[in-house]
Amino acid sequence: MRTIRVLAVTALAVLGLTALAVAQSTTTFTVGGTVSVHGGTKAKPKPGGLSFTFDVADPSGNQSPPVQTYSIMYEGGRLNTGLIPGCSADKINTPATPTPDVCPKGSKMGAGRLDALIGAAGQPASSASPCQATLELYNGGKGHATLFVSSELATCPVALRQAIDMQYVTKGEFAGLRFTVPEMLRHQVGLDITVVHAEATLNRIVVKKGKKKVGYIESTGCKDADRDLVVTFTDETGASFPAQKTLGRC
Template sequence: MRSIRVLAVVALAALGPVAYATAQSSSTTVFTVGGTVSVHGGTKARPKPGGLSFRFDVSDPSGNQTPPVQTYSIMYEGGRLNTALIPGCKADAINAPATPTTDVCPKGSQIGAGRLNALIGSAGQPVSTASTCAATLQLFNGGRGHATLFVSSELATCPIALRQAIDMQYVTSGDMAGLKFTVPELLRHQVGLDITVTHADATLRTIVVRKRGRKVGYIESTGCKDATRDLVVTFTDETGASFPAKASVGKC
């Protein structure tokens, strides 16, 4: 039987040093983001390959479970992903078997790994009334213009054994680039309960491929106009209200 599936979210961060930023909604939900990178500098003509790590936390200072987030947009300045550089593994392919599995993914398609924590309960109620869930993350290149996130958990650390792949679209806007996706209803609510991710972190390793005589990175730094790199993560709830968390993440 196919396991009940739940959303886990993580994605790319800005290509800059350690940084944290918070945004607060009218319902007192606080969103905090941060990231680190292994490379600085570069231009569009001469980009520099590197790796990065990313994390975010969602909380309510009053101690209640926060509402589910419906759409995530994680945008960074002065960087890019070369999604056609390495083999891809689509979310649909992972989810196709009765028990979703990454065994279908081609060699060389994994780009990183991480973990997440979630609450399964009722939004607005005390966190103490919810069940906690810890899961592991695997990230894959999703093919041209996409990345794939696979979340899995065991009954020892979560009320439900989860196995779910999520498609993320690579988007650009001016000097900003990143990943954006909307969470389906099925992955925000199960059996009358709300599913809210409270923490996620991941590390994307440095991947370099020699192409036409030069080294090309899966993740590349291309520089910033003001020499300071910005990270903007926008969390959109089920009412359509958006809460951006922006940080200047140091030297570009």
């Protein structure tokens, strides 16, 4: 168990309540992001950086169920996961207290934050405890990235430190990262952890290979004039909910 400490008050806040089944169709998913570079082709890509955000809400005011799997896909780009040093989720999670301090220099490629609710899905969100956590992103080695999630008792009822393996995936003109959130980051002491807002930035990283400059993130152009972002949220029942946003000129 990677939990450093859990405050009993979190459980007392919903003691005696039974989590009600929530029709996930009532949950709204809003996504957004930016890409710092335009143009490029597969033969002559352009290096850049990118960011993404998402918000999850139930218009009825109840806490939504946790999301189990995320797929974050951008049109007209690619990641060169073999370009910089890698640091796997297993490596970070190996110490008794997981830490990215074990990662090699140059492997970090981004950062962000999230807001979550810790309570009972289906109950009023106002009865849940708020939680803020930080995100750190590392290259995970060829075909992978690593997401490190950490929270402190000053801003969250639960202090957690856990790394998540992210798989680099491609589908047609889209490329991005897919990952499954481990059980301990979805449930604690019989309560649900629902992420309601997240934001992260992947930095512009350029490495010189001979006379050529190669980007960790590269724009390869789009078939149309616009670049789309598609984030698919999959809940614990296996139901998937895609959300799409056009980010502007590709």
